[in-house]
Amino acid sequence: xxxLAEDRGAVIISNHQSVLDIAGxxxxxxxxxxxxxxxxxxxxxxxxLGIVTYFCGSLFIDRKRPNxxxxxxxxxxxxxxxKKTKIWIFPEGTRNTKWDGKLLxxxxxxxxxxxxxxxxxxxxxxxxxxxxxxxxxxxNRGHMILQCLDPVPxxxxxxxxxxxxxxxxxxxxxxxxxxxxKEVKSAPECQ
Numbered sequence: 234x235x236x237l238a239e240d241r242g243a244v245i246i247s248n249h250q251s252v253l254d255i256a257g258x259x260x261x262x263x264x265x266x267x268x269x270x271x272x273x274x275x276x277x278x279x280x281x282l283g284i285v286t287y288f289c290g291s292l293f294i295d296r297k298r299p300n301x302x303x304x305x306x307x308x309x310x311x312x313x314x315x316k317k318t319k320i321w322i323f324p325e326g327t328r329n330t331k332w333d334g335k336l337l338x339x340x341x342x343x344x345x346x347x348x349x350x351x352x353x354x355x356x357x358x359x360x361x362x363x364x365x366x367x368x369x370x371x372x373n374r375g376h377m378i379l380q381c382l383d384p385v386p387x388x389x390x391x392x393x394x395x396x397x398x399x400x401x402x403x404x405x406x407x408x409x410x411x412x413x414x415k416e417v418k419s420a421p422e423c424q
Contacts, residue, residue, distance in 0.1 A: 234264045234381070236355060236381050236383070236384055237261055237264045237265045237319075237355065237381060238264050238265065238266075240317050241317050241352070241353075242312070242313030242314055242316070242317050242318055242319065242320075242350065242352045243313065243319045243320075243347075243352050243353045243354065243355050243384065244313070244319070244320050244322060244343050244344075244346055244347040244350075244352060244353075244354050244355070245261075245265075245268070245319050245320065245321040245322070245354075245355045245356075245357055246321075246322055246323070246324045246339075246343050246354055246355070246356055246357070246402065246406075247321070247323060247356070247357040247358065247359060247379075248323070248325060248329065248336050248358060248359050248406060248410060249323035249325050249327065249328050249329060250328060250329055250330075250359060250361070250362055254323075254359060255282070256377070257357070257359055257377070257379040258270065258321065260379065261357065261379065261381075265319055267316065267317060267318040267319060268318065268319045268320070268321055269290055269291065269292055269309065269312060269318055269319070269320050269321070270286065270289065270290075270291040270292070270321045271291070271292050271293075271294060271305075271306070271309075271320060271321065271322045271323075272286055272291050272292070272293055272294075273293065273294060273295075273296055273327075274293045274294060274295045274296070276291075276293065277293055292305055292308075292309070293305075294306070296326070302342075303342075306342055306345070306346050307346070307349075309346060309350075310346065310349060310350040313350050313352050314350060314352070319355070320343075320346065322342065322343040322346075324339040324340055324342070324343045324344070324399070324402070325337035325338070325339060325340070326340045334361065334410075334411070334414060335407065335410075336403060336406060336407050336410060338403070339399045339400075339402065339403050341395055341396070341399055344395045344398050344399045344402070345392060345395055347387045348387045348390045348391065348392055348394065348395055348398065349392065350387075351387055351388050351390075352387060353384035353385060353386050353387060354384065354385045354387060354398075354402065355381065355382070355384050355385075356381075356382040356385070356402060356405060356406050356409075357379060357380070357381050357382070358379070358380050358382065358406050358409040358410055358413060359377060359378075359379055359410075359413075360377050360378040360379075360380075360410070360413035360414060360416065360417045361410070361413070361414045361417065362375075362377060363375060363414075363417055363418055364376075364377075375417070376417065377417070378413050378416065378417060380409060380413060382405065382406075382409060385398075385401075385402065
């Protein structure tokens with residue numbers, strides 16, 4: 234919680250599995266206070282979730298209009314620097330519905346913005362939602378873990394460093410995801 238509570242701008246990145254990720258965002262929001270969620274435009278049309286997301290001050294990007302999306306992401310630099318606000322982005326770009334124990338490849342937008350603004354990246358990793366029966370769309374008993382990793386500085390990096398940075402973050406988060414997978418699957422309710 235201390236890393237998230239620090240009064241500084243940053244880019245938070247996390248894996249994205251389900252609408253249940255909102256529970257982790259809600260929990261973290263209590264600690265972070267100043268955070269803006271970046272969401273795809275389609276979220277606006279998901280009923281109550283879209284309305285709540287809108288009123289929470291989220292920024293919506295249209296993935297079909299990359300130039301427009303880039304301008305919105307570019308505008309977050311001032312928010313992070315001047316207002317010491319954190320920007321939360323799912324670098325996978327969409328929910329990972331494969332449930333195969335692996336993260337999707339990361340898109341570069343979150344890393345471009347962090348490097349361009351020279352703010353740290355704070356990786357947050359959700360454990361797998363093993364308690365969801367994806368075929369029957371039902372929930373079993375269980376829990377999730379949201380682990381905050383150490384901030385990764387971007388000072389001195391350039392946009393040329395973004396591909397390597399994105400790969401490094403993907404590897405780090407993938408290892409953590411695997412570790413959390415073992416941890417939640419060894420919980421008593423899974424036995």
